[in-house]
Amino acid sequence: MTWVLPLDIGLVMGLILAWPVLAFAGSFRLLGFPDLTLEGSLPTGAAVYAVAILNNWSLPTAIIAAMIAGACLGALTAIIHLQFRVNKFLAGIIVVAISYTLDLRIMEASNIGLIQRPSVFDYVAPLNGLIASPFQLGTILLLASVLIVGAAVLIMAINTSWGIRLRVAGSNPNYARALGISVPAYLIVGLAITNALVAGSAAFLAMYQGFSDVGMGQGILIFALASMTIGERLVPEQRLPIPIFVVVAAIVGSLVYEILVAYAVRLGLAATDLKLVTAFFVLAVIAMRIRKHDDEFLEVIR
């Protein structure tokens, strides 16, 4: 049975980190905004959550506080982009830099330990031993249900007339303006939502790993981009409406990536070769599933 254990770890991490991927893919694909802010909103969410928990806030309020902090950072990126006509990438980078100092100030340290503190996973712990002994069934069920409900709500929101206006504002600002849609307002709200999701998942991450650290965001952007790409290659695009495709691809990508990492760690690749192996894997998936209209992908990036 030991060979399924990495699957378990990969599922847990993949379900937590699916949110940043979802946020990145959503802002990138639906709003046309390659949002780098998540590298800042992730540690800031964890920092706010940790400080709230240290001050004995209840779990839901701490998670909501984290999400509000993330929303503020996302809105800030949009405002910097709109107000000062700063390039989208640069606006994100500026906010990531701001968030670093913010995290150190909020936590008054670079690391807060949460091992002895309550977490939502305590409530589902009894379920954990149910199948094979170390298989974290309760944790996985909890995270999966949060993700499924959240994703369903997101998809429904995207399909309302409000959601459609949001997408138009992002993907075709000129047309949106012609329709009388306030592009800045929708962009600010859009990025606030995606970054609130990132910060919310950061709270779960801090809970799960038992600490919040300013270095938590490092590499999350590359992870999000890689997972998004993997997911988009693996999920059949033609059969799904775009919003559902983006959401499903993000979740699938995150799960596949994290499960791969967990297996690579189990195989003893962690020490030095892990990065090369994951890079090769991403490349392999992309190469295997090259699509005819890939030039469009470059269009979006440009």
Add this chain to the structure above:
Amino acid sequence: MPVLSRPQVHSLISAFFGSRARTLSIATLLALGLFSTQFVTSGTAQEKYTIAIANLMQVPALDDALEGMKAELTKEGFVEGKNVEYIYQNANGQIQLTATIANDIVARKPNVIVSLTTPMTQAVVKVARPANIPVVFASVTDPVGAGIVRSVDIGELNITGTSDAWPFEAQMKLIREITPNVKRLGLLFNPGEAASQYGLREVRKYAPELGFTVVEGPVSSTNDVFPVARGLVGRVDALFLSSDNTVISGMAGALQVAIQNKLPFYVGDSGTVQKGGLAAVSVGYYGLGQDTGRLVARVLRGERTIPTIVEKGTEIYVNARAAELMGVRIPDAVLKRATRVYQTIE
């Protein structure tokens, strides 16, 4: 011109993974690999122990500690390859990997887990505590502040280890003794590292009574060390660093600045003195490793509640070649007390 055309890439990959259901074949490959490794690892004898080591990143001090630990364990009768098997996992500095590694290690049910650095220890304790696997941490600067143990004096069930809080007071007294004219001390540190916060607090505490003014040089990555050190030139009389892995990894940058500008560059561990730091009062990471090894041995023999060991650190290390290049004359009194005087820069 691309080396391979797109169909060629396709055929290459197809040849590698099979043409249909390629993703599935990857899974099969992985699964096969896993089964084969399983056969190798299983079949353990009765009196065999598994020690899992979880590290955040490879730095000389931590490598020294691991070496010391293994040597001590061998002395205690726990010999690698004979009755002890080591599992080593390293997150390569990626904090997001800590939970994955902690879970992986706990799932293998080792007899004891040795965790190095603060974040890695936090992640390991979080998973190992419910699984009832003892943890021995090493090189955690402030285990109480990090929420790992409630107190360093009272033993905690299944959790013990060694703390490497640097002896900053002794270190700063040594700076006074070697270079009495130093007034302004440039402190390189990474505000993003837990260990550094402790160092900063200590240096600020002892600076006034020893007659130092602290000039802060915050860095956020190893690449920052050189420019930040360069920026301190003219504003400080000596360079010093806090106990964080970022500055220690990037110390070569500071060393270059120190040599070019004849600034004494003080450090805090023996490994960095060997690499060209002027002098340090060091915890001695090899010794810390030996203490960790002793704790591991006690845990393997069945003890479960052992108080944390806080390393005092009294050993003086000096680099004579660095002193020459930085234009510093080391007093004979210091040389006499030194545990080791390095003649070259490694």
